[in-house]
Amino acid sequence: LLDTHDKDPVAAFNRAYLREQQGRKEEAEQAYRALAGLIPAQLRLGMLLRERGQLGEALDHFKEAIGMDEQCLDAWQLVASVQWRQRALQPARKSLERMLKGSGGQEEEAMALGC
DSSP: OOOTTOSOHHHHHHHHHHHHHTTOHHHHHHHHHHTTTOHHHHHHHHHHHHHTTOHHHHHHHHHHHHHHOTTOHHHHHHHHHHHHHTTOHHHHHHHHHHHHHHTTTOHHHHHTTOO
8 A cells, every 4th residue: 555654755656656557556646646736646636537527527636737937837737638629629729839838949849749
């Protein structure tokens, strides 16, 4: 089991990711929730929720990551992907534009993230 009181958040994240890859997604979700202060944990949690069709909660976690770092291109792309699935096309476009703006002129790399 994951030790949610682990003093090393990177190690705890890696164990959560391992659980996710092993198909133990509920355990991974709990661990990611315990690591709420880490952007990668917010993104992985959001992706798990998006996979289950919980788009609103997934969007909340992606936006939480943006709140921690407005330059997080992965978070902007994930926000856009959820908005697209929700058929919120204008917000999705604005999120993609924000992602490109934050790419610092590296549009090709930003677009390689896909949607």
